[in-house]
Amino acid sequence: MIRLAPALVAVVLLSGCNATGGGSSGTPLFNYVNDDLDQRSFSGQSLAGVSFAGSVADGANFSNATLDGASFDSAHAHRANFIKASLKRANLSNTDFTGSSMQGADLTGARIDNARFNDANLTGATWVDGKTCAAGSIGMCR
Numbered sequence: 001m002i003r004l005a006p007a008l009v010a011v012v013l014l015s016g017c018n019a020t021g022g023g024s025s026g027t028p029l030f031n032y033v034n035d036d037l038d039q040r041s042f043s044g045q046s047l048a049g050v051s052f053a054g055s056v057a058d059g060a061n062f063s064n065a066t067l068d069g070a071s072f073d074s075a076h077a078h079r080a081n082f083i084k085a086s087l088k089r090a091n092l093s094n095t096d097f098t099g100s101s102m103q104g105a106d107l108t109g110a111r112i113d114n115a116r117f118n119d120a121n122l123t124g125a126t127w128v129d130g131k132t133c134a135a136g137s138i139g140m141c142r
Contacts, residue, residue, distance in 0.1 A: 043081075053091075 031051040041061040071091040084104040093113040122137040133141035
């Protein structure tokens, strides 16, 4: 018989699961604070309320993910894929989204204080004020 340490069992049980739970409260089961998430895929996952604060997520894939109320405060997400992601009411303050793909993303009500969108493609995204970004919105919502 092989016995696994409790921490190993937890990793196996959570692998591939959505990050929310706790019954009707939707409380996040875990967070990714100050984590190295380069090239990780979170595509299509429900990650509402999860914290990615201070993490490095260069090239990460968040396409079609639900990130409502999530925190990316002071994260680094160069060339990340946020296509059609929902970021409603997310904290994106101080985050660097340089070169990221954000087409069709929903940023309604998100906090973007000091966020950087240099060369990020925001075409068709819903901006923090509910406005749809026009075609050719690179680096800023037009």
